[in-house]
Structure formats: structure tokens, C-alpha cells
Amino acid sequence: MPAFIRKPSSPLLSPPVLLAIALPILVALIVAHWASMQRMDDVSSQMAHRILMQADRIRIEMSQANRASHPTAGQDPCSPQGIQLMRGALLHADTLADVGYVRDDQLLCSALGQQDLPIGKPAYTSLNGFIIRNVVHLPIAQDVTLLATTDPVTGISMFTHPAQVMDIIPDGEPWSAAVVGTGPDGAVLASRGRFDPEWLKHPASGYSGVFLHKRHIVAWERSRRGAYTVFAAMPNAMWAPVVFQSTLLALALGLVASLLLVFAVRRMALRNTSLRYLLKQAIKQGELSVAYQPVVELASGRWVGAEALMRWHRPRGESISPDIFIPIAEESGLMPALGEHLLRTIERETTPLFTRYPDFQLALNFSAEDLCASGFPARLKLASDRTGAKPRNLHVEVTERVFMHLDDAAPIIASLQGIGISVVIDDFGTGYSSLSYLTHLQFDWLKIDKSFVGTVETGAVTSKIVDHIIAMSKSLGIQMIAEGVETQMQADYLREHGVQYAQGWLYAKAMPITELLDRMPPRRMQSG
Ligand code: C2E
Numbered sequence: 001m002p003a004f005i006r007k008p009s010s011p012l013l014s015p016p017v018l019l020a021i022a023l024p025i026l027v028a029l030i031v032a033h034w035a036s037m038q039r040m041d042d043v044s045s046q047m048a049h050r051i052l053m054q055a056d057r058i059r060i061e062m063s064q065a066n067r068a069s070h071p072t073a074g075q076d077p078c079s080p081q082g083i084q085l086m087r088g089a090l091l092h093a094d095t096l097a098d099v100g101y102v103r104d105d106q107l108l109c110s111a112l113g114q115q116d117l118p119i120g121k122p123a124y125t126s127l128n129g130f131i132i133r134n135v136v137h138l139p140i141a142q143d144v145t146l147l148a149t150t151d152p153v154t155g156i157s158m159f160t161h162p163a164q165v166m167d168i169i170p171d172g173e174p175w176s177a178a179v180v181g182t183g184p185d186g187a188v189l190a191s192r193g194r195f196d197p198e199w200l201k202h203p204a205s206g207y208s209g210v211f212l213h214k215r216h217i218v219a220w221e222r223s224r225r226g227a228y229t230v231f232a233a234m235p236n237a238m239w240a241p242v243v244f245q246s247t248l249l250a251l252a253l254g255l256v257a258s259l260l261l262v263f264a265v266r267r268m269a270l271r272n273t274s275l276r277y278l279l280k281q282a283i284k285q286g287e288l289s290v291a292y293q294p295v296v297e298l299a300s301g302r303w304v305g306a307e308a309l310m311r312w313h314r315p316r317g318e319s320i321s322p323d324i325f326i327p328i329a330e331e332s333g334l335m336p337a338l339g340e341h342l343l344r345t346i347e348r349e350t351t352p353l354f355t356r357y358p359d360f361q362l363a364l365n366f367s368a369e370d371l372c373a374s375g376f377p378a379r380l381k382l383a384s385d386r387t388g389a390k391p392r393n394l395h396v397e398v399t400e401r402v403f404m405h406l407d408d409a410a411p412i413i414a415s416l417q418g419i420g421i422s423v424v425i426d427d428f429g430t431g432y433s434s435l436s437y438l439t440h441l442q443f444d445w446l447k448i449d450k451s452f453v454g455t456v457e458t459g460a461v462t463s464k465i466v467d468h469i470i471a472m473s474k475s476l477g478i479q480m481i482a483e484g485v486e487t488q489m490q491a492d493y494l495r496e497h498g499v500q501y502a503q504g505w506l507y508a509k510a511m512p513i514t515e516l517l518d519r520m521p522p523r524r525m526q527s528g
């Protein structure tokens with residue numbers, strides 16, 4: 001069987017069925033993964049935000065304590081009055097461990113009284129100008145690491161327990177988190193779990209964001225009050241089960257959707273199977289008839305020929321379009337029977353036509369399979385003999401698909417032309433095939449497809465295609481029939497551009513042979 005003949009497909013595991021199974025599952029999985037990752041991003045962002053709120057609260061208390069501890073002008077911060085101010089400030093702050101006065105890396109006094117303790121070199125100066133020491137140990141609790149923030153002007157310093165910022169993380173949850181001074185010099189002010197310095201590379205611009213880093217979803221948020229940024233990292237162990245659960249749910253939903261879709265596809269396939277059966281019966285029982293659509297010479301308006309188009313009228317009056325039953329016939333190997341039925345019908349009913357109009361041109365549509373059936377040219381010759389026509393009265397319309405496999409098609413086309421039957425390229429330009437066949441074969445006719453005719457003078461980009469087809473046909477010396485002409489404007493345009501023949505509802509729809517004979521003028525017609 002030549003490659004261009006459509007092979008009957010198996011409906012059980014046909015591509016549509018496979019697609020119906022795979023597509024919903026795939027879509028559900030992608031959506032589920034995206035949605036659960038989105039949810040995890042939100043959870044991480046919320047955690048970073050809550051830590052930031054806590055850090056901001058401490059920051060506010062520090063500012064208040066700093067303001068409340070400022071000694072009046074000329075007063076020694078370590079005077080009894082100065083220490084009293086610091087004590088008052090400390091009493092009002094829940095989150096501070098101490099308030100003191102620092103000069104030359106020495107804590108000289110604090111709310112706890114006079115001191116004289118070295119507290120180490122500063123870690124860095126914050127973007128706001130505060131001097132930050134992040135590892136400070138006071139003698140009253142040597143094992144506790146404190147964070148000291150010193151006002152660069154007054155030396156007033158606030159001591160806080162940085163771990164408290166992480167208190168809002170529920171015990172036992174494997175979050176990692178950190179508060180880091182913003183800016184190139186910013187040091188880690190507080191951390192929990194596994195802080196990774198590489199996180200610092202991510203916050204580029206803006207105030208918050210989320211990124212994936214070493215199987216952690218890391219959310220960050222920069223404070224608008226102080227010069228620090230919070231990171232909260234949710235490890236794989238926390239989010240993987242959520243993603244897994246929603247993936248399972250999606251899989252279940254996808255499967256249900258797949259089943260429904262497969263059911264629908266199978267129903268359609270069954271409908272096709274039953275249509276296939278009905279079509280077989282219809283051919284046997286003569287439900288298929290042939291209608292003839294006149295072909296008009298554009299210059300004179302004369303009906304010079306017709307295209308035979310198959311019609312299927314069911315006994316209860318319902319009609320099934322060839323666009324539905326021809327593909328079914330192709331898929332189920334019924335094309336030869338259909339082609340034979342067409343020939344028998346024209347043999348039976350067109351004799352009066354050729355008797356009255358010896359030059360009448362009758363165009364018949366054939367599939368690739370018809371064309372390749374053994375003895376096809378001889379069968380057509382027999383049909384023309386039986387109708388009393390000459391082979392030159394017959395046109396065989398084939399679509400470009402046939403020419404994709406030139407080696408198979410060329411000898412058949414040559415033998416048809418050899419006995420005088422014209423071969424028409426149907427639906428020209430819609431075949432998505434290379435036009436190289438035009439250089440190997442010679443044609444007398446081509447049909448400009450109705451999809452292109454419909455665009456004439458619409459301004460659509462595709463309207464230019466008609467002009468190209470016309471130019472090409474002229475240069476190859478091929479006559480043109482425009483199909484699907486519906487308006488006078490289209491007819492005028494085509495005629496003015498040199499198209500010789502047309503078919504379409506502007507002139508007449510396809511009609512039974514009796515009506516065609518009635519509507520044809522009694523005189524003998526000429527063909528082009
Ligand atoms: P086709 O060969 O392109 O036939 C032209 C189609 O355009 C016909 O549709 C015709 O009724 C329709 N048509 C004609 N004038 C106009 C118009 O002004 N406007 C519009 N919108 N449409 C118009 P139909 O009869 O439904 O046939 C559909 C297709 O079925 C045909 O397309 C042809 O490919 C196939 N077909 C029909 N009869 C046969 C047959 O006996 N054998 C084979 N192999 N195929 C056939």
C-alpha cells in the first residue's frame with residue numbers, strides 16, 4: 001500500500017486514547033506541583049515575616065531605651081542619675097537584657113551599676129551608623145551571648161539576647177533562620193539551625209523574595225525599620241511530604257479525569273465504528289447519492305460542467321456530510337466501495353447529460369486509495385464508455401497529498417492523461433506539501449480552494465495567496481477553477497485576475513441530476 005494512503009487506525013490504543021490518558025494526569029501533576037510549591041513559598045515567607053516582626057519589636061524597644069537613657073547635656077552617663085535613667089529604660093523594655101554606657105570598647109556602667117568591663121571590638125557599623133557587637137558576654141551570665149548596639153554619639157548601648165527573635169518558631173520544627181545586618185559588612189545578628197552564608201547572595205533588590213537552595217525553600221525579607229534582613233529556610237523534610245501528598249491527590253484526580261476522557265474518546269470511537277457499520281450498509285442499500293454542482297465559465301456565466309459530490313441521506317431524512325463520512329470511509333477501507341458506487345451512479349444517471357451536451361465536463365473526486373487500485377484508469381474508461389461520454393469529458397480531482405509520493409502517483413496520472421482524462425489538483429495550496437511535483441507532472445487544471453477564495457479582498461494576509469496561485473498557474477499554463485465563490489465581488493475579482501472557471505453558492509449548490517438537467521439551457525454547451 002503506498003505511503004500516502006491513510007491506514008485504518010486501531011481505536012483501542014489509538015493516539016487520541018493515549019493522549020486522553022496522559023494529558024489530564026500530566027496537567028494535574030504539573031498544577032499540583034506548582035500549587036504546593038507556591039504554598040510552601042507562602043509558608044516560608046510568612047515565617048520570615050513573623051521573625052522580622054519580632055526583630056522589629058526589639059529594634060523599637062532599643063530606640064526607646066536609647067532615647068530614655070540619654071543623659072542631659074554635661075551630665076556623666078555613669079552618674080547615679082545617669083544609671084537611674086538606664087534602669088528606668090530597662091524596666092520598660094521586655095526584650096532587653098541591659099542598657100549601659102560604652103567608651104573605648106569598655107562597658108563603664110549599666111542599669112546594673114558601675115562596671116568596667118572590656119566588651120570586645122565592634123563586629124561592624126550598621127547602615128544606620130550604630131556600632132554592632134554580636135558576641136558579647138557579661139560577667140553576670142558568662143554563658144549567654146548577647147548582642148550590643150551602641151549609639152555612636154552618646155555611647156548608650158542596648159544589650160539583647162538575640163536567640164529570643166527565634167522564639168516564634170515552634171519547638172521541634174526543623175526551620176533554619178537568621179537575622180543578618182543588611183549591607184556588605186553586615187554580620188549574623190541571630191541564627192538558628194543551619195544558616196548558610198550563600199543565602200546572602202540571593203536578595204538582590206526589593207524587600208522580600210523566595211529561592212530554592214540546597215533542598216531548602218528560603219524566604220527572605222528586609223526590614224523597613226532597621227538595617228537587617230531575615231532569612232527563614234524550610235528544609236526538604238518539611239515540604240517534601242506536602243508536595244508528595246498533593247501529587248498523590250493530583251494523580252487520583254488526573255486518573256479520574258483520564259478515565260472520563262477515555263470514556264468520551266471511546267464513545268466517539270464507538271460512534272465512528274457504528275458510523276462505519278452504517279456507511280457500509282448505506283453503500284449496499286443505496287442511501288448514497290450523487291449531487292452535481294455546476295462549474296461556471298466566468299467570462300460568459302455559462303454552465304460548462306459540474307463536480308460530482310457524494311451525498312448521504314439517511315432513511316429518516318437526516319443527512320451526513322462528506323466531511324464526516326469520507327474520513328471514516330478512508331479509515332475503514334471503504335473508499336474502493338465508495339469510488340465504485342460513485343462510478344456506478346454516474347454511469348446510471350449522466351447519459352442524458354452527455355447526449356445533450358457532448359462537451360460537458362464532469363469532475364469526480366477520488367482518494368489516493370482509489371487512484372492506486374489496480375486497473376483504475378481502465379475502470380474510468382469503462383465508465384465513460386457506459387455513459388456515452390468521451391474520456392475527455394471526465395476530470396479526476398485529487399488532492400496534493402497524492403503527489404507527496406510522486407513515484408507511486410506519477411505512472412497512474414500519466415496513464416489517465418494518456419487516455420484523455422484530465423487530472424485536477426484539488427484544494428490547491430492546502431496540502432502543506434512541496435510544490436516540486438509541479439515540475440515533474442503536467443496538469444491542465446487546478447482548483448483554488450474555497451478557504452483562499454473566501455479571503456479575496458478581505459485584506460487578510462492570506463488574501464495574497466490567491467494572487468500567488470493565479471500568477472503561478474499562469475506561468476505554468478494551468479487553467480484555474482475557483483471553488484466556493486459566494487459573492488459577486490469574489491467572482492469579479494477572480495475573473496479580472498484571469499481565473500477562467502468558478503464553482504460556488506453564488507451560482508448554484510450541488511443538486512440532483514434531474515434538477516441539473518432541468519436548469520441547463522436546452523442548447524448544447526461548450527467547455528473551456
Ligand atoms: P471538495 O472536493 O473541496 O468539494 C467542495 C466542497 O465545497 C463541497 O462540499 C461543496 O458542497 C462545497 N461548496 C461548494 N460551493 C461552496 C460555497 O460557495 N461555499 C462553501 N462554504 N462551500 C461550498 P461537500 O459536498 O460537503 O464535500 C466535502 C468534501 O468531501 C469534498 O471537498 C471532497 O473532498 C469530499 N467528497 C465529496 N464527494 C466525494 C466523493 O465522491 N469522493 C471522494 N473521494 N471525496 C468526496
Ligand code: CA
Binds near residue numbers: 307397
Ligand atoms: Ca473536489
Ligand code: CA
Binds near residue numbers: 449
Ligand atoms: Ca476544497
